[in-house]
Amino acid sequence: MSKLVASIREAIEKCELRDGMTISFHHHMRNGDYVLNMVLEEIAKMGIKNLTVNASSIFDIHEPIIGHIQNGVVTGLECNYMGAKVGKAISEGVLEKPVIFRSHGGRASDMEKGTSVIDVAFIAAPTADDMGNCTGKLGPSACGSIGYAFADAMNAKKVVVVTDNLVPYPLVGFSIPEVYVDYVVTVDQIGNPAGIVSGTTKITRDPVGLRMANYTAQVIEASGLLRDGFSFQTGAGGATLATAQYVKEKMLAKGIKGSYGMGGITGYMVDMLNEGCFQALLDVQCFDLKAVESIRTNPKHMEVSATQYAGVSGKSAGVDNLDVVLLGATQVDLDFNVNVHTDSNGYIMGGSGGHCDTAAGAKLAIIIAPLTRARLPLVVDRCLCISTPGKTVDVVVTQRGIAVNTKYGKNAELKEKLKAAKLPVVEIEDLKQKAEELAGVPKPVQLGQKVVANVLYRDGTLLDVIHAVR
Amino acid sequence: MNIKTSAAAGTLESSDAYVMVEPSDTLEIAIESVVYNQYADQIRAGIEQVLDQLGVKTGRISINDKGAVDCVIQARVETAIKRAGGEG
Amino acid sequence: MRRSMLFIPGNTPNLLMNGDVLGADSLILDLEDAVSPAEKDSARILVRNVLRDLHYKGCEIIIRINPVETEYWTHDLDEIIPLKPHMIMPPKVSCAQDVKTVSEYIGRLEEACGFPKNTVKLIPLIETAMGVENAFQIASADQRVAALFLGGEDLTADLRCKRTKEGQEIFYARTRLVCAARACAIDVYDTPFTDVNDLPGLYADAQFAKALGFSGKASISPSHVAGINEVFSPTQEDIDYAHDVMETIRIAKEQGKGVVSLRGKMIDAPIVERARQVIEMEKAMFGEVEEDE
Numbered sequence: 116m117s118k119l120v121a122s123i124r125e126a127i128e129k130c131e132l133r134d135g136m137t138i139s140f141h142h143h144m145r146n147g148d149y150v151l152n153m154v155l156e157e158i159a160k161m162g163i164k165n166l167t168v169n170a171s172s173i174f175d176i177h178e179p180i181i182g183h184i185q186n187g188v189v190t191g192l193e194c195n196y197m198g199a200k201v202g203k204a205i206s207e208g209v210l211e212k213p214v215i216f217r218s219h220g221g222r223a224s225d226m227e228k229g230t231s232v233i234d235v236a237f238i239a240a241p242t243a244d245d246m247g248n249c250t251g252k253l254g255p256s257a258c259g260s261i262g263y264a265f266a267d268a269m270n271a272k273k274v275v276v277v278t279d280n281l282v283p284y285p286l287v288g289f290s291i292p293e294v295y296v297d298y299v300v301t302v303d304q305i306g307n308p309a310g311i312v313s314g315t316t317k318i319t320r321d322p323v324g325l326r327m328a329n330y331t332a333q334v335i336e337a338s339g340l341l342r343d344g345f346s347f348q349t350g351a352g353g354a355t356l357a358t359a360q361y362v363k364e365k366m367l368a369k370g371i372k373g374s375y376g377m378g379g380i381t382g383y384m385v386d387m388l389n390e391g392c393f394q395a396l397l398d399v400q401c402f403d404l405k406a407v408e409s410i411r412t413n414p415k416h417m418e419v420s421a422t423q424y425a426g427v428s429g430k431s432a433g434v435d436n437l438d439v440v441l442l443g444a445t446q447v448d449l450d451f452n453v454n455v456h457t458d459s460n461g462y463i464m465g466g467s468g469g470h471c472d473t474a475a476g477a478k479l480a481i482i483i484a485p486l487t488r489a490r491l492p493l494v495v496d497r498c499l500c501i502s503t504p505g506k507t508v509d510v511v512v513t514q515r516g517i518a519v520n521t522k523y524g525k526n527a528e529l530k531e532k533l534k535a536a537k538l539p540v541v542e543i544e545d546l547k548q549k550a551e552e553l554a555g556v557p558k559p560v561q562l563g564q565k566v567v568a569n570v571l572y573r574d575g576t577l578l579d580v581i582h583a584v585r
Numbered sequence: 586m587n588i589k590t591s592a593a594a595g596t597l598e599s600s601d602a603y604v605m606v607e608p609s610d611t612l613e614i615a616i617e618s619v620v621y622n623q624y625a626d627q628i629r630a631g632i633e634q635v636l637d638q639l640g641v642k643t644g645r646i647s648i649n650d651k652g653a654v655d656c657v658i659q660a661r662v663e664t665a666i667k668r669a670g671g672e673g
Numbered sequence: 674m675r676r677s678m679l680f681i682p683g684n685t686p687n688l689l690m691n692g693d694v695l696g697a698d699s700l701i702l703d704l705e706d707a708v709s710p711a712e713k714d715s716a717r718i719l720v721r722n723v724l725r726d727l728h729y730k731g732c733e734i735i736i737r738i739n740p741v742e743t744e745y746w747t748h749d750l751d752e753i754i755p756l757k758p759h760m761i762m763p764p765k766v767s768c769a770q771d772v773k774t775v776s777e778y779i780g781r782l783e784e785a786c787g788f789p790k791n792t793v794k795l796i797p798l799i800e801t802a803m804g805v806e807n808a809f810q811i812a813s814a815d816q817r818v819a820a821l822f823l824g825g826e827d828l829t830a831d832l833r834c835k836r837t838k839e840g841q842e843i844f845y846a847r848t849r850l851v852c853a854a855r856a857c858a859i860d861v862y863d864t865p866f867t868d869v870n871d872l873p874g875l876y877a878d879a880q881f882a883k884a885l886g887f888s889g890k891a892s893i894s895p896s897h898v899a900g901i902n903e904v905f906s907p908t909q910e911d912i913d914y915a916h917d918v919m920e921t922i923r924i925a926k927e928q929g930k931g932v933v934s935l936r937g938k939m940i941d942a943p944i945v946e947r948a949r950q951v952i953e954m955e956k957a958m959f960g961e962v963e964e965d966e
Contacts, residue, residue, distance in 0.1 A: 489652025
């Protein structure tokens with residue numbers, strides 16, 4: 116027996132994909148992904164219409180989806196993150212139905228709870244055998260972890276594995292087992308390796324970024340959480356990586372043995388693992404080649420599913436035990452709500468990803484962002500979109516002061532600790548005022564009436580809506 | 586001061602502005618900015634203040650702003666005008 | 674208190690806007706080497722506007738103007754002096770006359786602005802063999818001179834030797850400048866350490882400069898500022914001792930004693946003066962945080 120079919124078209128036919136169904140994709144190929152475009156192009160040729168695409172993330176490379184929206188092939192879009200190119204078209208109202216934004220944890224959990232139903236999942240797999248055992252750790256398009264694809268594989272009615280590296284059965288070291296897979300297709304290339312992972316992710320050299328990183332590392336130290344058993348998540352942004360570097364130096368200097376590092380994993384987290392800062396890494400996604408190499412070779416560097424990483428449908432998740440997470444923001448408001456979905460003009464250019472999941476789980480959720488970006492103040496009266504609720508955010512670090520969120524009856528002790536450490540603790544209102552002194556008071560942005568996206572919280576409830584731009 | 590020739594000042598880097606001035610019979614100010622929605626009025630007022638101080642009555646002033654604050658924009662406008670007036 | 678002095682290129686809006694968050698005690702806004710001849714006018718106007726509109730809280734402002742042999746330096750001062758910077762750094766100062774020339778010009782501008790005489794101080798940059806040999810004359814040339822600053826890069830070019838990390842080639846210049854400055858009871862600042870990525874090298878270089886008697890050190894990289902501040906700050910031990918000294922002489926005064934000793938050592942005037950300086954630095958270092966509350 117073999118599940119191998121000759122083409123994507125044959126797989127679509129065998130899955131009996133029809134008008135009005137929902138198909139899904141993961142984003143481990145990031146901005147190098149060929150599979151989403153390839154499948155949609157085939158579907159368009161077959162004349163199937165009115166589909167909903169549920170992709171864990173949409174990148175700029177997926178720009179052709181705008182054409183499929185315009186010609187009626189795609190009439191629904193669900194994702195956790197959307198790059199600026201497709202985001203612009205959505206913000207300008209190209210899609211009739213509002214986009215549904217979820218978090219990484221929320222997407223997986225909504226599938227498991229059955230509130231998000233996938234008819235056919237297309238899983239880009241850097242290596243697979245003909246029965247559908249597959250992994251991202253091997254092959255010319257290796258991306259490391261494929262943690263976001265687990266929920267799709269386990270919950271979709273039909274599952275198609277798309278690979279460019281077919282190996283003899285059984286694949287040794289599979290991530291997703293054959294039991295979930297209906298069909299396997301080979302293609303020339305599932306992605307452009309240059310866009311899948313960065314060669315290296317680099318620490319910022321921007322002096323302002325380093326200043327914020329330095330403050331953030333001091334906040335973590337002063338919080339008292341940096342002790343044996345420490346667990347930590349950081350993104351791939353320049354200032355957060357620099358913070359990780361400072362944290363590492365402190366851990367090594369004091370001989371602190373942490374518990375786990377989690378999230379999207381970079382070479383810097385791999386270094387921390389190898390130098391004994393952590394017992395293990397829980398990896399839902401790899402950001403660079405060093406992380407890919409590590410997850411392939413080091414058993415302490417473990418692949419986890421989106422559910423285990425950040426979901427609410429399991430009995431527990433990694434985020435529940437997280438001590439500290441470092442997060443970014445385009446806007447923070449006076450109630451500490453954070454916007455990572457839109458820019459200051461209201462154009463969609465991002466999404467929660469794991470932002471609200473980790474903020475909710477971590478004991479200390481730190482937002483790191485410059486006080487102004489190209490003149491625009493970080494702190495506003497009300498975010499254009501609430502991506503992460505203020506009650507889950509603890510500290511905002513800027514180069515001109517650190518605001519501790521004591522608005523929800525917590526963090527009073529933390530605030531005193533930061534003051535005692537002689538850190539420049541200010542109120543969130545002060546940050547807004549400082550920015551406006553420097554940049555002037557921005558005129559409020561006028562948005563349209565039409566709702567172009569609904570933002571769901573990790574538990575599936577509606578958190579906010581995003582309006583069209585004018 | 587009169588704008589006698591075309592001249593430019595500034596850069597297109599973030600937090601800076603690129604300003605071009607050219608001779609013209611009327612006074613025209615053209616603003617392109619990454620923060621146009623939020624700060625266009627303030628940018629225009631800042632430019633007009635510099636024109637006033639330098640006694641510039643006519644000319645075409647075009648600015649491509651990358652999120653510069655007022656004192657930076659004003660510096661770039663003043664530099665461009667002085668370059669165009671045979672000074673600096 | 675001036676432990677660290679950070680150079681900021683004069684034509685970079687983004688750095689100018691954030692200069693005061695980089696931890697340096699003083700900022701040197703540079704109109705000289707960091708600005709190409711074609712941009713001298715724009716940097717001058719930009720720095721002037723920045724001084725006019727932005728508040729560098731808790732930071733001393735020094736402007737490095739262009740050398741007196743260029744056509745730019747008077748234009749630099751014309752624009753900058755009305756904004757009352759703390760200090761002007763004239764570069765390539767080789768003799769007392771260079772200082773007097775700049776000082777007189779500043780004096781005229783100060784008068785026109787209605788500032789008290791000698792409001793704006795001078796920190797001559799000594800970076801030629803002639804300047805090193807004339808260090809004392811330069812330091813004592815004018816009331817305005819508040820400190821000397823050694824520039825190692827240009828100096829080694831003038832000496833026709835190679836600039837090394839170890840700095841043997843500038844040892845003489847360093848000690849000569851320290852001696853000249855201290856003879857005039859003014860401060861003296863060491864040349865930047867130029868390998869941005871070598872932090873251990875920076876520490877060693879700064880510690881050596883401190884041991885020679887320098888008041889502080891300049892930097893061309895924000896990442897060196899914290900190290901320089903650390904090296905040139907008094908230790909907790911120094912601070913505790915300084916408080917003990919002050920307490921001991923306070924008690925001695927109350928009791929009408931002339932001569933007192935602490936930990937078996939007689940406390941004389943230089944020790945009291947040193948203790949006073951340490952306490953002043955302690956206040957400057959930890960005062961800022963209190964102010965914000």
